[in-house]
Amino acid sequence: MTFKYNNVYVKETATVAGPYEKDGPLKKYYDKTYTDLYFGENSWEKAEIKSVQDSLNILNKKTTTKKGEIDLLVGGDLLNQISATTYGAIGYSKSFLGIYGACSTSVEGMIIASSLIDAKRIKNAVVTISSHNMSSEKQFRNPTEYGAPKPQSATFTCTGSASMMLTNEKTDIKVESSTIGKIIDYDQNDPNDMGRVMAPAAIDTIKRHLDDLNRKPDYYDLILTGDLGLYGKEIVKDFMMQEYNLDLSDNYNDCGVMVYDLKNQEECLAGGSGPVCSALVNFGYIYDEMKKKKLKKVLLVATGALFSPTMVYQKENIYSIANAISLEVV
Amino acid sequence: MKNSKYEKIADRHKAEENRGKNAIIAFIVGGLIGMLGEGIIEIICHYSHISRTEASTYMIMILIFIASLSTALGFFDKLVTKFKCGILIPITGFAHSMTSAALDYRKEGPIYGLGSNIFKLAGSVILYGVVSAWFFGMIRFLIGGGS
Known part of the structure; x- marks a missing residue:
């Protein structure tokens, strides 16, 4: 979609x-x-x-x-x-x-x-x-x-x-395209490792977005996932390269890693999460960079773990989803 | 069914847990709390003329009070990140679990909030503590005749 x-x-x-x-x-x-x-x-x-x-x-x-x-x-x-x-x-x-x-x-x-x-x-x-x-x-x-x-x-x-x-009034930043995610189940059930739960959803949505629009990752100045954290981010990069031969090494980052200074803020562990994690980075920092025209084409991929403590206690898996939207400077 | 390709790649990017170090810290800190408890009993016995059993009840009350107060003052959770399960497994952890629940749910009132949620974490410990006490009591009764 x-x-x-x-x-x-x-x-x-x-x-x-x-x-x-x-x-x-x-x-x-x-x-x-x-x-x-x-x-x-x-x-x-x-x-x-x-x-x-x-x-x-x-x-x-x-x-x-x-x-x-x-x-x-x-x-x-x-x-x-x-x-x-x-x-x-x-x-x-x-x-x-x-x-x-x-x-x-x-x-x-x-x-x-x-x-x-x-x-x-x-x-x-x-x-x-x-x-x-x-x-x-x-x-x-x-x-x-x-x-x-x-x-x-x-x-x-x-x-x-x-x-x-x-x-609908013209400004400098246009919403260019979007890809709606689907519910992904990769048999993950550790609520303390959400990066691993959500990485498959991010991979699926990014892949479908690029395929649907016939683009390569380098079309974007930056591809940003929402809150995969230190380890989830590496999984996405590695999997994309191994499975689809798509190179994300230069223009990919994760909002969860960017929002905190992970070396000095030890309590933040693998990085930020929560709906506002990607929103703070995207609506704050990324929006500002686009206004200054330092970034021109950005793909925002917000990742979500559809986590219900009740279902995990009932021994069910944690599902995940990722939605993508592309912003461009006009 | 696990996606084996994904599992293989994800396993390459796993977080490093220093379990050995955590266990040693917990062992030492847990031992120190035991020592502190023993010290309190000795002091109580030395300065007052009550039995050791009674003194150990006072010791437990003192440790519970310290743990609850430091939870309410907001630094017990920070101690746990440092000292791991060393302060979570002794009676201090039990007091901490109840005080932290009470602090969180008091906003929803004394009945629907505090009252029904204070045992959120401690409830399991109490239930299975009582059940296992009954079992061990029975074993002791059957083998030793209850004396």
């Missing part, structure tokens, strides 16, 4: 990040950062909602739009009933679509919004994504203060929220 778009453009982005991301190498690309994880609220969930509100408010300020003027808001997060998005985005837009694609949600949202704009159903849309290290630890793993030792292959959920406004 690969689509090409003719009249979809990126208008603006807004990013809000937590303290661990602030200590990372991409600090200057965030619009707002917090020094503690509560963001002035009294629970982790409310803190995540606050970050969604912040990123939407910053986006409004940057684009001088008022609350309620946007045609559609598409968004999601990791919490049950995607509550961070629904509580944070109430009243923001004329219509709302809540989506769940685990850590692939950012690109999933961009594909939905772009397709509706391209079909001339709507004029503009905002994609908003969030995750919070503590609220997702609490929901998916152990209580947040519980210090269970984690293996080196585990990833660290990013904290923050990122929003992007897409429009």
Whole structure:
């Protein structure tokens, strides 16, 4: 499933990040950062909602739009009933679509919004994504203060929220094409090694995207996966070369590896994860590089582990998915 | 069925775990906590006239208090990353699991939050602890006659 778009453009982005991301190498690309994880609220969930509100408010300020003027808001997060998005985005837009694609949600949202704009159903849309290290630890793993030792292959959920406004008015950055992912089961079941779970989904989507559009990897200045981490990233490179003879050694990276300084931030283990991991890097750093025209053609491949603790306890595998969208400077 | 080609490539990029080092750290730290407990018993016995059994109850309470307080102050989890299972396996880890659950779920109120979630991690330890205590008690009763 690969689509090409003719009249979809990126208008603006807004990013809000937590303290661990602030200590990372991409600090200057965030619009707002917090020094503690509560963001002035009294629970982790409310803190995540606050970050969604912040990123939407910053986006409004940057684009001088008022609350309620946007045609559609598409968004999601990791919490049950995607509550961070629904509580944070109430009243923001004329219509709302809540989506769940685990850590692939950012690109999933961009594909939905772009397709509706391209079909001339709507004029503009905002994609908003969030995750919070503590609220997702609490929901998916152990209580947040519980210090269970984690293996080196585990990833660290990013904290923050990122929003992007897409429009049919021409800007410098065009949404060029997209490939919708499919659910992949490679018989993986270790929640502490999500890179290994998600790498097959990334491989599948990148391969199909390149085949559908008859492109080689070097067509892109940069191909970015979402949150595979140190080890998953190497698997993708190795597998692509071995199986399909596609060389990703020069223009491929992973947002999970870029978002933290992994040598000095040891608690982040194999790298960042969570829906906002790829969104912070893509809407912050990559958007900025494209505005400066340092990067001209970028393929964003957001990877998601469709991980349910219940199903893993019931001895089922962890499935994964990856969605890809290509941005070009015009 | 595992995709053998994928497994082969993925195995080449596995994270290195230093299990040996972790085990040694845990062994030493766990031993030190045992020593600390023994020291507390000795001190209590020395300064007050209570039995060793009673003193060990006070020792457990003191260790639980220290672990719970340092969980609430937010640094116990950081100690675990350093000292591994050395501080997680003794009674300190049990106290830590309950306090951390209580801290997280108190926002959902005393009944649906704290009350129903405080044993989230410790529940298994209590259940299987009681069950195995019953089994070992029975074995002791049958062999030694319960005395």
